[in-house]
Amino acid sequence: MDMQTMSTASPPEDDRPLVPALKKGWQRRCPSCGSGPMLRGYLKVRESCPVCGEALHHQRADDGPAYITILIVGHVVAPLMLWAFTRWEPDPLIMVAVFSVMTVAMTLWLLPRVKGAFVALQWSRRMHGFGRDG
Known part of the structure; x- marks a missing residue:
């Protein structure tokens, strides 16, 4: 098998670089174009990007973003x-009040960003149907 056949048989490793995709996902933008919104509502991933048409329905984030968010907030x-x-x-009631609000606020802020990064990771690594044609 010659080099030209090998290069067309497998997708190039750098056509979907990981770090830019993660940055776009963190911003809750389409990992492909970076312009279109990835989420519809708070956590619902769109079927496709309204700007570039990239299919996003392949994502399988499931409980991963919630787990990572809890891990970050807890740490x-x-x-x-x-x-x-x-x-x-301080008084224990003050501790409970302050840190409960902080925990909820951090969780609500982080969760959609972590989910965007999860979807972008899957897109970048061509996981779960994010292949060459979709």
Whole structure:
């Protein structure tokens, strides 16, 4: 098999670079064009990009974004709680109120961004039907 046949048989590795796709996904934009919105509503992924027509229905993010969001929020909030308690020793009710609001706010802000990055990762790596033709 010659080199020309080999290059046409498999997709080039750098035609869908990972880092730019993840940045576009984090911004909740189409990983292909970066212009069209990826999400319809808060977490619902569009069937296709309204700008470039890239099919997005192949995505299989499932529970991954929620898991990663919980992991990130937990690793940020838990040390902050420990630091705040040892530094100021506030009333436990104040701790619960402040850190509950912080946890919910961080989760609501991060979740759609992490989901966008998950879909962009799948698109970039041609997973779950994001192949050459779709």
